[in-house]
Amino acid sequence: MSNSTRDIDALIELMAKLPGLGPRSARRAVLHLIRKRALLLMPLADMMHAVAVTARECLRCGNIGTTDICDICTSPKRATGEICVVEDVADLWAMERSGVFKGRYHVLGGTLSALDSVGPEDLRIPQLVTRLDSENITEVILAVGATIDGQTTAHYIADQLQGSVKLTSLAQGVPIGGELDYLDDGTITAALNARKEM
Amino acid sequence: MSNSTRDIDALIELMAKLPGLGPRSARRAVLHLIRKRALLLMPLADMMHAVAVTARECLRCGNIGTTDICDICTSPKRATGEICVVEDVADLWAMERSGVFKGRYHVLGGTLSALDSVGPEDLRIPQLVTRLDSENITEVILAVGATIDGQTTAHYIADQLQGSVKLTSLAQGVPIGGELDYLDDGTITAALNARKEM
Known part of the structure:
Protein backbone atom coordinates (compact mmCIF):
# COMPACT_ATOMS: atom_id res chain seq x y z
CA MET A 1 0.00 0.00 0.00
CA SER A 2 1.29 3.43 -0.86
CA ASN A 3 1.53 6.56 1.26
CA SER A 4 -1.64 8.21 0.03
CA THR A 5 -3.79 5.32 1.20
CA ARG A 6 -2.37 5.37 4.71
CA ASP A 7 -5.55 6.94 6.17
CA ILE A 8 -7.56 4.01 4.83
CA ASP A 9 -5.05 1.56 6.30
CA ALA A 10 -5.11 3.38 9.62
CA LEU A 11 -8.92 3.25 9.63
CA ILE A 12 -8.85 -0.51 8.94
CA GLU A 13 -6.38 -0.98 11.79
CA LEU A 14 -8.60 0.95 14.22
CA MET A 15 -11.74 -0.88 13.12
CA ALA A 16 -9.97 -4.22 13.64
CA LYS A 17 -9.69 -3.34 17.35
CA LEU A 18 -13.47 -3.48 17.80
CA PRO A 19 -14.81 -6.61 19.49
CA GLY A 20 -16.23 -8.96 16.88
CA LEU A 21 -14.14 -7.59 14.01
CA GLY A 22 -10.80 -8.96 12.83
CA PRO A 23 -8.45 -7.65 10.12
CA ARG A 24 -10.48 -9.22 7.32
CA SER A 25 -13.91 -8.08 8.46
CA ALA A 26 -12.48 -4.63 9.27
CA ARG A 27 -11.34 -4.35 5.63
CA ARG A 28 -14.80 -5.36 4.45
CA ALA A 29 -16.42 -2.85 6.81
CA VAL A 30 -14.15 -0.02 5.64
CA LEU A 31 -14.85 -0.76 1.96
CA HIS A 32 -18.56 -0.73 2.77
CA LEU A 33 -18.15 2.58 4.62
CA ILE A 34 -16.28 4.20 1.71
CA ARG A 35 -18.98 3.08 -0.72
CA LYS A 36 -21.67 4.58 1.55
CA ARG A 37 -19.76 7.75 2.30
CA ALA A 38 -22.76 10.10 2.65
CA LEU A 39 -25.22 7.62 4.13
CA LEU A 40 -22.98 5.88 6.62
CA LEU A 41 -19.35 7.01 6.88
CA MET A 42 -20.00 10.72 7.48
CA PRO A 43 -22.89 10.22 9.95
CA LEU A 44 -20.88 7.56 11.79
CA ALA A 45 -17.84 9.87 12.12
CA ASP A 46 -20.06 12.69 13.41
CA MET A 47 -21.95 10.48 15.84
CA MET A 48 -18.75 8.94 17.21
CA HIS A 49 -17.44 12.42 17.81
CA ALA A 50 -20.66 13.44 19.56
CA VAL A 51 -20.62 10.35 21.78
CA ALA A 52 -16.91 10.77 22.54
CA VAL A 53 -17.64 14.27 23.78
CA THR A 54 -20.80 13.57 25.78
CA ALA A 55 -20.80 9.95 26.99
CA ARG A 56 -19.76 9.34 30.59
CA GLU A 57 -20.20 6.81 33.39
CA CYS A 58 -22.85 7.63 35.97
CA LEU A 59 -20.94 8.46 39.16
CA ARG A 60 -23.57 6.70 41.23
CA CYS A 61 -24.52 3.47 39.41
CA GLY A 62 -21.96 3.06 36.60
CA ASN A 63 -24.51 3.23 33.77
CA ILE A 64 -23.37 5.03 30.63
CA GLY A 65 -25.21 8.20 29.72
CA THR A 66 -24.53 11.80 28.91
CA THR A 67 -24.74 13.30 32.40
CA ASP A 68 -22.70 12.86 35.60
CA ILE A 69 -25.68 11.18 37.26
CA CYS A 70 -27.71 9.11 34.79
CA ASP A 71 -31.42 9.50 34.04
CA ILE A 72 -32.35 6.37 35.98
CA CYS A 73 -30.55 7.60 39.10
CA THR A 74 -32.12 11.07 38.88
CA SER A 75 -35.68 9.92 38.11
CA LEU A 170 -32.96 -14.05 39.36
CA ALA A 171 -34.87 -17.33 38.96
CA GLN A 172 -33.09 -20.08 37.09
CA GLY A 173 -34.97 -22.42 34.78
CA VAL A 174 -36.05 -23.19 31.25
CA PRO A 175 -35.83 -20.09 29.00
CA ILE A 176 -39.07 -19.04 27.27
CA GLY A 177 -39.15 -20.84 23.93
CA GLY A 178 -36.42 -23.19 25.07
CA GLU A 179 -36.60 -26.86 24.16
CA LEU A 180 -35.50 -29.34 26.81
CA ASP A 181 -33.54 -31.30 24.24
CA TYR A 182 -31.17 -28.35 23.71
CA LEU A 183 -30.69 -27.40 27.37
CA ASP A 184 -27.66 -28.32 29.43
CA ASP A 185 -27.93 -30.62 32.46
CA GLY A 186 -27.35 -27.77 34.92
CA THR A 187 -30.33 -25.78 33.66
CA ILE A 188 -32.62 -28.82 33.66
CA THR A 189 -31.54 -29.67 37.21
CA ALA A 190 -32.14 -26.09 38.36
CA ALA A 191 -35.55 -25.97 36.66
CA LEU A 192 -36.65 -29.28 38.18
CA ASN A 193 -35.47 -28.32 41.67
CA ALA A 194 -37.34 -25.01 41.45
CA ARG A 195 -40.50 -26.60 40.03
CA LYS A 196 -43.78 -24.93 40.87
CA GLU A 197 -47.25 -26.31 41.50
CA MET A 198 -49.63 -25.38 38.68
CA MET B 1 -33.79 4.77 26.66
CA SER B 2 -34.18 8.40 27.54
CA ASN B 3 -33.56 11.50 25.45
CA SER B 4 -30.09 12.22 26.68
CA THR B 5 -28.78 8.84 25.56
CA ARG B 6 -30.15 9.17 22.04
CA ASP B 7 -26.68 9.83 20.56
CA ILE B 8 -25.50 6.51 21.96
CA ASP B 9 -28.57 4.77 20.54
CA ALA B 10 -28.04 6.45 17.17
CA LEU B 11 -24.41 5.32 17.17
CA ILE B 12 -25.45 1.73 17.93
CA GLU B 13 -27.96 1.87 15.08
CA LEU B 14 -25.33 3.12 12.62
CA MET B 15 -22.76 0.56 13.75
CA ALA B 16 -25.32 -2.22 13.27
CA LYS B 17 -25.38 -1.33 9.54
CA LEU B 18 -21.76 -2.46 9.10
CA PRO B 19 -21.29 -5.85 7.46
CA GLY B 20 -20.51 -8.45 10.10
CA LEU B 21 -22.17 -6.54 12.95
CA GLY B 22 -25.76 -6.98 14.14
CA PRO B 23 -27.67 -5.08 16.85
CA ARG B 24 -26.11 -7.09 19.67
CA SER B 25 -22.51 -6.88 18.50
CA ALA B 26 -23.01 -3.19 17.65
CA ARG B 27 -24.01 -2.57 21.28
CA ARG B 28 -20.93 -4.44 22.48
CA ALA B 29 -18.73 -2.46 20.08
CA VAL B 30 -20.19 0.89 21.21
CA LEU B 31 -19.69 0.05 24.90
CA HIS B 32 -16.11 -0.90 24.08
CA LEU B 33 -15.64 2.38 22.20
CA ILE B 34 -17.02 4.47 25.07
CA ARG B 35 -14.70 2.72 27.52
CA LYS B 36 -11.73 3.43 25.24
CA ARG B 37 -12.74 6.99 24.44
CA ALA B 38 -9.23 8.47 24.08
CA LEU B 39 -7.50 5.42 22.62
CA LEU B 40 -10.13 4.26 20.15
CA LEU B 41 -13.35 6.31 19.87
CA MET B 42 -11.75 9.71 19.23
CA PRO B 43 -9.10 8.45 16.77
CA LEU B 44 -11.74 6.38 14.97
CA ALA B 45 -14.06 9.39 14.59
CA ASP B 46 -11.20 11.51 13.27
CA MET B 47 -9.95 8.86 10.87
CA MET B 48 -13.45 8.17 9.52
CA HIS B 49 -13.80 11.87 8.87
CA ALA B 50 -10.43 11.98 7.11
CA VAL B 51 -11.28 8.98 4.93
CA ALA B 52 -14.76 10.34 4.15
CA VAL B 53 -13.13 13.53 2.87
CA THR B 54 -10.26 12.00 0.89
CA ALA B 55 -11.21 8.48 -0.27
CA ARG B 56 -12.34 8.12 -3.87
CA GLU B 57 -12.57 5.53 -6.63
CA CYS B 58 -9.80 5.60 -9.21
CA LEU B 59 -11.45 6.85 -12.41
CA ARG B 60 -9.38 4.43 -14.47
CA CYS B 61 -9.30 1.09 -12.60
CA GLY B 62 -11.86 1.40 -9.78
CA ASN B 63 -9.34 0.95 -6.95
CA ILE B 64 -9.97 3.02 -3.84
CA GLY B 65 -7.38 5.63 -2.96
CA THR B 66 -7.11 9.31 -2.21
CA THR B 67 -6.51 10.64 -5.73
CA ASP B 68 -8.61 10.68 -8.93
CA ILE B 69 -6.16 8.26 -10.56
CA CYS B 70 -4.73 5.78 -8.06
CA ASP B 71 -1.04 5.21 -7.32
CA ILE B 72 -0.96 1.92 -9.20
CA CYS B 73 -2.39 3.53 -12.35
CA THR B 74 0.03 6.48 -12.18
CA SER B 75 3.17 4.44 -11.38
CA LEU B 170 -5.67 -18.02 -12.28
CA ALA B 171 -4.67 -21.67 -11.85
CA GLN B 172 -7.09 -23.88 -9.94
CA GLY B 173 -5.86 -26.59 -7.61
CA VAL B 174 -5.00 -27.56 -4.07
CA PRO B 175 -4.43 -24.49 -1.85
CA ILE B 176 -1.02 -24.28 -0.13
CA GLY B 177 -1.36 -26.01 3.23
CA GLY B 178 -4.62 -27.62 2.08
CA GLU B 179 -5.38 -31.20 3.06
CA LEU B 180 -7.07 -33.34 0.43
CA ASP B 181 -9.48 -34.70 3.01
CA TYR B 182 -11.01 -31.24 3.51
CA LEU B 183 -11.23 -30.24 -0.17
CA ASP B 184 -14.41 -30.38 -2.22
CA ASP B 185 -14.74 -32.69 -5.24
CA GLY B 186 -14.57 -29.82 -7.72
CA THR B 187 -11.19 -28.65 -6.46
CA ILE B 188 -9.75 -32.16 -6.44
CA THR B 189 -11.03 -32.74 -9.99
CA ALA B 190 -9.53 -29.43 -11.17
CA ALA B 191 -6.21 -30.17 -9.44
CA LEU B 192 -5.99 -33.65 -10.96
CA ASN B 193 -6.89 -32.45 -14.48
CA ALA B 194 -4.22 -29.72 -14.25
CA ARG B 195 -1.57 -32.06 -12.80
CA LYS B 196 2.06 -31.31 -13.66
CA GLU B 197 5.06 -33.54 -14.23
CA MET B 198 7.60 -33.26 -11.41
Whole structure:
Protein backbone atom coordinates (compact mmCIF):
# COMPACT_ATOMS: atom_id res chain seq x y z
CA MET A 1 0.00 0.00 0.00
CA SER A 2 1.29 3.43 -0.86
CA ASN A 3 1.53 6.56 1.26
CA SER A 4 -1.64 8.21 0.03
CA THR A 5 -3.79 5.32 1.20
CA ARG A 6 -2.37 5.37 4.71
CA ASP A 7 -5.55 6.94 6.17
CA ILE A 8 -7.56 4.01 4.83
CA ASP A 9 -5.05 1.56 6.30
CA ALA A 10 -5.11 3.38 9.62
CA LEU A 11 -8.92 3.25 9.63
CA ILE A 12 -8.85 -0.51 8.94
CA GLU A 13 -6.38 -0.98 11.79
CA LEU A 14 -8.60 0.95 14.22
CA MET A 15 -11.74 -0.88 13.12
CA ALA A 16 -9.97 -4.22 13.64
CA LYS A 17 -9.69 -3.34 17.35
CA LEU A 18 -13.47 -3.48 17.80
CA PRO A 19 -14.81 -6.61 19.49
CA GLY A 20 -16.23 -8.96 16.88
CA LEU A 21 -14.14 -7.59 14.01
CA GLY A 22 -10.80 -8.96 12.83
CA PRO A 23 -8.45 -7.65 10.12
CA ARG A 24 -10.48 -9.22 7.32
CA SER A 25 -13.91 -8.08 8.46
CA ALA A 26 -12.48 -4.63 9.27
CA ARG A 27 -11.34 -4.35 5.63
CA ARG A 28 -14.80 -5.36 4.45
CA ALA A 29 -16.42 -2.85 6.81
CA VAL A 30 -14.15 -0.02 5.64
CA LEU A 31 -14.85 -0.76 1.96
CA HIS A 32 -18.56 -0.73 2.77
CA LEU A 33 -18.15 2.58 4.62
CA ILE A 34 -16.28 4.20 1.71
CA ARG A 35 -18.98 3.08 -0.72
CA LYS A 36 -21.67 4.58 1.55
CA ARG A 37 -19.76 7.75 2.30
CA ALA A 38 -22.76 10.10 2.65
CA LEU A 39 -25.22 7.62 4.13
CA LEU A 40 -22.98 5.88 6.62
CA LEU A 41 -19.35 7.01 6.88
CA MET A 42 -20.00 10.72 7.48
CA PRO A 43 -22.89 10.22 9.95
CA LEU A 44 -20.88 7.56 11.79
CA ALA A 45 -17.84 9.87 12.12
CA ASP A 46 -20.06 12.69 13.41
CA MET A 47 -21.95 10.48 15.84
CA MET A 48 -18.75 8.94 17.21
CA HIS A 49 -17.44 12.42 17.81
CA ALA A 50 -20.66 13.44 19.56
CA VAL A 51 -20.62 10.35 21.78
CA ALA A 52 -16.91 10.77 22.54
CA VAL A 53 -17.64 14.27 23.78
CA THR A 54 -20.80 13.57 25.78
CA ALA A 55 -20.80 9.95 26.99
CA ARG A 56 -19.76 9.34 30.59
CA GLU A 57 -20.20 6.81 33.39
CA CYS A 58 -22.85 7.63 35.97
CA LEU A 59 -20.94 8.46 39.16
CA ARG A 60 -23.57 6.70 41.23
CA CYS A 61 -24.52 3.47 39.41
CA GLY A 62 -21.96 3.06 36.60
CA ASN A 63 -24.51 3.23 33.77
CA ILE A 64 -23.37 5.03 30.63
CA GLY A 65 -25.21 8.20 29.72
CA THR A 66 -24.53 11.80 28.91
CA THR A 67 -24.74 13.30 32.40
CA ASP A 68 -22.70 12.86 35.60
CA ILE A 69 -25.68 11.18 37.26
CA CYS A 70 -27.71 9.11 34.79
CA ASP A 71 -31.42 9.50 34.04
CA ILE A 72 -32.35 6.37 35.98
CA CYS A 73 -30.55 7.60 39.10
CA THR A 74 -32.12 11.07 38.88
CA SER A 75 -35.68 9.92 38.11
CA PRO A 76 -37.79 9.98 41.30
CA LYS A 77 -40.05 7.33 39.72
CA ARG A 78 -37.18 4.84 39.90
CA ALA A 79 -36.68 5.35 43.67
CA THR A 80 -38.59 2.16 44.47
CA GLY A 81 -36.14 1.02 47.13
CA GLU A 82 -34.94 -1.77 44.83
CA ILE A 83 -31.43 -1.98 43.39
CA CYS A 84 -30.62 -4.46 40.64
CA VAL A 85 -26.92 -5.40 40.69
CA VAL A 86 -25.56 -6.29 37.22
CA GLU A 87 -22.09 -7.13 35.97
CA ASP A 88 -21.99 -4.83 33.00
CA VAL A 89 -23.71 -1.89 31.29
CA ALA A 90 -24.79 -4.30 28.52
CA ASP A 91 -26.71 -6.29 31.16
CA LEU A 92 -28.36 -3.10 32.42
CA TRP A 93 -29.47 -2.29 28.87
CA ALA A 94 -30.83 -5.84 28.46
CA MET A 95 -32.88 -5.43 31.67
CA GLU A 96 -34.16 -2.04 30.46
CA ARG A 97 -35.21 -3.53 27.11
CA SER A 98 -37.42 -6.02 28.93
CA GLY A 99 -38.96 -3.03 30.74
CA VAL A 100 -39.95 -5.19 33.70
CA PHE A 101 -37.72 -3.66 36.39
CA LYS A 102 -38.81 -0.31 37.82
CA GLY A 103 -36.03 0.37 40.33
CA ARG A 104 -32.42 1.49 40.01
CA TYR A 105 -29.23 -0.32 39.05
CA HIS A 106 -25.72 -0.83 40.27
CA VAL A 107 -23.17 -1.81 37.63
CA LEU A 108 -20.27 -3.81 39.09
CA GLY A 109 -18.07 -3.54 36.04
CA GLY A 110 -17.11 -7.21 36.05
CA THR A 111 -16.91 -10.14 38.44
CA LEU A 112 -14.54 -11.01 41.27
CA SER A 113 -11.67 -13.03 39.88
CA ALA A 114 -8.63 -14.29 41.72
CA LEU A 115 -6.99 -15.19 38.41
CA ASP A 116 -7.31 -11.67 36.98
CA SER A 117 -6.80 -10.17 40.47
CA VAL A 118 -10.14 -8.34 40.44
CA GLY A 119 -11.04 -7.48 44.04
CA PRO A 120 -14.15 -5.93 45.68
CA GLU A 121 -12.72 -2.38 45.34
CA ASP A 122 -12.44 -2.83 41.57
CA LEU A 123 -16.13 -3.69 41.38
CA ARG A 124 -17.90 -0.73 43.06
CA ILE A 125 -18.93 -3.03 45.91
CA PRO A 126 -18.04 -0.41 48.58
CA GLN A 127 -20.17 2.13 46.66
CA LEU A 128 -23.07 -0.34 46.70
CA VAL A 129 -22.86 -0.61 50.50
CA THR A 130 -22.89 3.20 50.77
CA ARG A 131 -25.95 3.46 48.52
CA LEU A 132 -28.03 1.14 50.74
CA ASP A 133 -28.30 3.80 53.44
CA SER A 134 -28.33 6.97 51.35
CA GLU A 135 -31.12 5.72 49.08
CA ASN A 136 -33.25 3.79 51.62
CA ILE A 137 -32.84 0.50 49.78
CA THR A 138 -35.07 -2.35 50.90
CA GLU A 139 -34.17 -5.01 48.33
CA VAL A 140 -31.02 -5.88 46.38
CA ILE A 141 -31.55 -8.13 43.35
CA LEU A 142 -28.35 -9.89 42.37
CA ALA A 143 -28.75 -10.21 38.59
CA VAL A 144 -25.25 -11.50 37.86
CA GLY A 145 -24.45 -14.24 35.37
CA ALA A 146 -24.91 -17.90 36.26
CA THR A 147 -21.18 -18.47 35.79
CA ILE A 148 -18.70 -19.54 38.48
CA ASP A 149 -17.21 -16.04 38.73
CA GLY A 150 -20.67 -14.47 38.70
CA GLN A 151 -21.93 -16.70 41.48
CA THR A 152 -18.75 -16.15 43.54
CA THR A 153 -19.36 -12.42 43.24
CA ALA A 154 -23.02 -12.84 44.22
CA HIS A 155 -22.04 -14.81 47.33
CA TYR A 156 -19.44 -12.21 48.30
CA ILE A 157 -21.96 -9.37 47.96
CA ALA A 158 -24.58 -11.38 49.86
CA ASP A 159 -22.05 -11.85 52.70
CA GLN A 160 -21.37 -8.13 52.82
CA LEU A 161 -25.02 -7.08 52.88
CA GLN A 162 -26.41 -9.92 55.04
CA GLY A 163 -28.97 -8.71 57.55
CA SER A 164 -29.15 -5.12 56.37
CA VAL A 165 -31.45 -5.66 53.40
CA LYS A 166 -33.58 -8.24 51.56
CA LEU A 167 -31.44 -10.13 49.07
CA THR A 168 -32.82 -11.89 45.98
CA SER A 169 -31.46 -13.41 42.78
CA LEU A 170 -32.96 -14.05 39.36
CA ALA A 171 -34.87 -17.33 38.96
CA GLN A 172 -33.09 -20.08 37.09
CA GLY A 173 -34.97 -22.42 34.78
CA VAL A 174 -36.05 -23.19 31.25
CA PRO A 175 -35.83 -20.09 29.00
CA ILE A 176 -39.07 -19.04 27.27
CA GLY A 177 -39.15 -20.84 23.93
CA GLY A 178 -36.42 -23.19 25.07
CA GLU A 179 -36.60 -26.86 24.16
CA LEU A 180 -35.50 -29.34 26.81
CA ASP A 181 -33.54 -31.30 24.24
CA TYR A 182 -31.17 -28.35 23.71
CA LEU A 183 -30.69 -27.40 27.37
CA ASP A 184 -27.66 -28.32 29.43
CA ASP A 185 -27.93 -30.62 32.46
CA GLY A 186 -27.35 -27.77 34.92
CA THR A 187 -30.33 -25.78 33.66
CA ILE A 188 -32.62 -28.82 33.66
CA THR A 189 -31.54 -29.67 37.21
CA ALA A 190 -32.14 -26.09 38.36
CA ALA A 191 -35.55 -25.97 36.66
CA LEU A 192 -36.65 -29.28 38.18
CA ASN A 193 -35.47 -28.32 41.67
CA ALA A 194 -37.34 -25.01 41.45
CA ARG A 195 -40.50 -26.60 40.03
CA LYS A 196 -43.78 -24.93 40.87
CA GLU A 197 -47.25 -26.31 41.50
CA MET A 198 -49.63 -25.38 38.68
CA MET B 1 -33.79 4.77 26.66
CA SER B 2 -34.18 8.40 27.54
CA ASN B 3 -33.56 11.50 25.45
CA SER B 4 -30.09 12.22 26.68
CA THR B 5 -28.78 8.84 25.56
CA ARG B 6 -30.15 9.17 22.04
CA ASP B 7 -26.68 9.83 20.56
CA ILE B 8 -25.50 6.51 21.96
CA ASP B 9 -28.57 4.77 20.54
CA ALA B 10 -28.04 6.45 17.17
CA LEU B 11 -24.41 5.32 17.17
CA ILE B 12 -25.45 1.73 17.93
CA GLU B 13 -27.96 1.87 15.08
CA LEU B 14 -25.33 3.12 12.62
CA MET B 15 -22.76 0.56 13.75
CA ALA B 16 -25.32 -2.22 13.27
CA LYS B 17 -25.38 -1.33 9.54
CA LEU B 18 -21.76 -2.46 9.10
CA PRO B 19 -21.29 -5.85 7.46
CA GLY B 20 -20.51 -8.45 10.10
CA LEU B 21 -22.17 -6.54 12.95
CA GLY B 22 -25.76 -6.98 14.14
CA PRO B 23 -27.67 -5.08 16.85
CA ARG B 24 -26.11 -7.09 19.67
CA SER B 25 -22.51 -6.88 18.50
CA ALA B 26 -23.01 -3.19 17.65
CA ARG B 27 -24.01 -2.57 21.28
CA ARG B 28 -20.93 -4.44 22.48
CA ALA B 29 -18.73 -2.46 20.08
CA VAL B 30 -20.19 0.89 21.21
CA LEU B 31 -19.69 0.05 24.90
CA HIS B 32 -16.11 -0.90 24.08
CA LEU B 33 -15.64 2.38 22.20
CA ILE B 34 -17.02 4.47 25.07
CA ARG B 35 -14.70 2.72 27.52
CA LYS B 36 -11.73 3.43 25.24
CA ARG B 37 -12.74 6.99 24.44
CA ALA B 38 -9.23 8.47 24.08
CA LEU B 39 -7.50 5.42 22.62
CA LEU B 40 -10.13 4.26 20.15
CA LEU B 41 -13.35 6.31 19.87
CA MET B 42 -11.75 9.71 19.23
CA PRO B 43 -9.10 8.45 16.77
CA LEU B 44 -11.74 6.38 14.97
CA ALA B 45 -14.06 9.39 14.59
CA ASP B 46 -11.20 11.51 13.27
CA MET B 47 -9.95 8.86 10.87
CA MET B 48 -13.45 8.17 9.52
CA HIS B 49 -13.80 11.87 8.87
CA ALA B 50 -10.43 11.98 7.11
CA VAL B 51 -11.28 8.98 4.93
CA ALA B 52 -14.76 10.34 4.15
CA VAL B 53 -13.13 13.53 2.87
CA THR B 54 -10.26 12.00 0.89
CA ALA B 55 -11.21 8.48 -0.27
CA ARG B 56 -12.34 8.12 -3.87
CA GLU B 57 -12.57 5.53 -6.63
CA CYS B 58 -9.80 5.60 -9.21
CA LEU B 59 -11.45 6.85 -12.41
CA ARG B 60 -9.38 4.43 -14.47
CA CYS B 61 -9.30 1.09 -12.60
CA GLY B 62 -11.86 1.40 -9.78
CA ASN B 63 -9.34 0.95 -6.95
CA ILE B 64 -9.97 3.02 -3.84
CA GLY B 65 -7.38 5.63 -2.96
CA THR B 66 -7.11 9.31 -2.21
CA THR B 67 -6.51 10.64 -5.73
CA ASP B 68 -8.61 10.68 -8.93
CA ILE B 69 -6.16 8.26 -10.56
CA CYS B 70 -4.73 5.78 -8.06
CA ASP B 71 -1.04 5.21 -7.32
CA ILE B 72 -0.96 1.92 -9.20
CA CYS B 73 -2.39 3.53 -12.35
CA THR B 74 0.03 6.48 -12.18
CA SER B 75 3.17 4.44 -11.38
CA PRO B 76 5.22 3.92 -14.58
CA LYS B 77 6.72 0.80 -12.95
CA ARG B 78 3.31 -0.87 -13.10
CA ALA B 79 2.95 -0.31 -16.88
CA THR B 80 3.96 -3.89 -17.65
CA GLY B 81 1.29 -4.40 -20.27
CA GLU B 82 -0.59 -6.74 -17.93
CA ILE B 83 -4.03 -6.01 -16.49
CA CYS B 84 -5.45 -8.17 -13.71
CA VAL B 85 -9.27 -8.12 -13.73
CA VAL B 86 -10.80 -8.57 -10.26
CA GLU B 87 -14.38 -8.46 -8.99
CA ASP B 88 -13.86 -6.17 -6.06
CA VAL B 89 -11.43 -3.75 -4.39
CA ALA B 90 -10.99 -6.32 -1.60
CA ASP B 91 -9.67 -8.79 -4.21
CA LEU B 92 -7.25 -6.13 -5.50
CA TRP B 93 -5.97 -5.59 -1.97
CA ALA B 94 -5.55 -9.36 -1.51
CA MET B 95 -3.48 -9.56 -4.72
CA GLU B 96 -1.37 -6.60 -3.57
CA ARG B 97 -0.72 -8.25 -0.19
CA SER B 98 0.76 -11.27 -1.98
CA GLY B 99 3.02 -8.80 -3.83
CA VAL B 100 3.39 -11.19 -6.76
CA PHE B 101 1.63 -9.16 -9.46
CA LYS B 102 3.56 -6.23 -10.94
CA GLY B 103 1.02 -4.90 -13.46
CA ARG B 104 -2.17 -2.86 -13.17
CA TYR B 105 -5.71 -3.77 -12.16
CA HIS B 106 -9.25 -3.37 -13.38
CA VAL B 107 -11.95 -3.64 -10.73
CA LEU B 108 -15.29 -4.83 -12.16
CA GLY B 109 -17.33 -3.96 -9.09
CA GLY B 110 -19.21 -7.26 -9.07
CA THR B 111 -20.17 -10.08 -11.42
CA LEU B 112 -22.70 -10.36 -14.22
CA SER B 113 -25.99 -11.55 -12.81
CA ALA B 114 -29.29 -12.00 -14.60
CA LEU B 115 -31.09 -12.39 -11.27
CA ASP B 116 -29.85 -9.05 -9.90
CA SER B 117 -29.97 -7.53 -13.43
CA VAL B 118 -26.27 -6.64 -13.45
CA GLY B 119 -25.19 -6.10 -17.07
CA PRO B 120 -21.79 -5.43 -18.70
CA GLU B 121 -22.24 -1.62 -18.42
CA ASP B 122 -22.62 -1.91 -14.64
CA LEU B 123 -19.27 -3.68 -14.45
CA ARG B 124 -16.80 -1.31 -16.17
CA ILE B 125 -16.39 -3.84 -18.98
CA PRO B 126 -16.60 -1.12 -21.70
CA GLN B 127 -13.87 0.82 -19.82
CA LEU B 128 -11.70 -2.32 -19.81
CA VAL B 129 -11.99 -2.58 -23.61
CA THR B 130 -10.97 1.08 -23.94
CA ARG B 131 -7.93 0.60 -21.69
CA LEU B 132 -6.53 -2.22 -23.86
CA ASP B 133 -5.57 0.23 -26.61
CA SER B 134 -4.74 3.31 -24.58
CA GLU B 135 -2.35 1.41 -22.29
CA ASN B 136 -0.79 -1.05 -24.79
CA ILE B 137 -2.06 -4.07 -22.89
CA THR B 138 -0.64 -7.43 -23.98
CA GLU B 139 -2.18 -9.73 -21.37
CA VAL B 140 -5.44 -9.71 -19.42
CA ILE B 141 -5.49 -11.99 -16.35
CA LEU B 142 -9.06 -12.84 -15.35
CA ALA B 143 -8.74 -13.19 -11.56
CA VAL B 144 -12.45 -13.55 -10.82
CA GLY B 145 -13.94 -15.94 -8.28
CA ALA B 146 -14.44 -19.62 -9.11
CA THR B 147 -18.19 -19.20 -8.63
CA ILE B 148 -20.86 -19.63 -11.29
CA ASP B 149 -21.41 -15.86 -11.60
CA GLY B 150 -17.65 -15.24 -11.59
CA GLN B 151 -17.03 -17.76 -14.36
CA THR B 152 -19.97 -16.43 -16.41
CA THR B 153 -18.41 -12.98 -16.17
CA ALA B 154 -14.99 -14.34 -17.14
CA HIS B 155 -16.46 -16.05 -20.22
CA TYR B 156 -18.30 -12.88 -21.24
CA ILE B 157 -15.13 -10.77 -20.93
CA ALA B 158 -13.13 -13.42 -22.81
CA ASP B 159 -15.69 -13.27 -25.63
CA GLN B 160 -15.40 -9.47 -25.80
CA LEU B 161 -11.59 -9.42 -25.87
CA GLN B 162 -10.99 -12.55 -27.99
CA GLY B 163 -8.20 -12.09 -30.52
CA SER B 164 -7.10 -8.64 -29.39
CA VAL B 165 -5.01 -9.73 -26.42
CA LYS B 166 -3.60 -12.73 -24.54
CA LEU B 167 -6.16 -13.96 -22.01
CA THR B 168 -5.26 -15.98 -18.91
CA SER B 169 -6.97 -17.04 -15.70
CA LEU B 170 -5.67 -18.02 -12.28
CA ALA B 171 -4.67 -21.67 -11.85
CA GLN B 172 -7.09 -23.88 -9.94
CA GLY B 173 -5.86 -26.59 -7.61
CA VAL B 174 -5.00 -27.56 -4.07
CA PRO B 175 -4.43 -24.49 -1.85
CA ILE B 176 -1.02 -24.28 -0.13
CA GLY B 177 -1.36 -26.01 3.23
CA GLY B 178 -4.62 -27.62 2.08
CA GLU B 179 -5.38 -31.20 3.06
CA LEU B 180 -7.07 -33.34 0.43
CA ASP B 181 -9.48 -34.70 3.01
CA TYR B 182 -11.01 -31.24 3.51
CA LEU B 183 -11.23 -30.24 -0.17
CA ASP B 184 -14.41 -30.38 -2.22
CA ASP B 185 -14.74 -32.69 -5.24
CA GLY B 186 -14.57 -29.82 -7.72
CA THR B 187 -11.19 -28.65 -6.46
CA ILE B 188 -9.75 -32.16 -6.44
CA THR B 189 -11.03 -32.74 -9.99
CA ALA B 190 -9.53 -29.43 -11.17
CA ALA B 191 -6.21 -30.17 -9.44
CA LEU B 192 -5.99 -33.65 -10.96
CA ASN B 193 -6.89 -32.45 -14.48
CA ALA B 194 -4.22 -29.72 -14.25
CA ARG B 195 -1.57 -32.06 -12.80
CA LYS B 196 2.06 -31.31 -13.66
CA GLU B 197 5.06 -33.54 -14.23
CA MET B 198 7.60 -33.26 -11.41
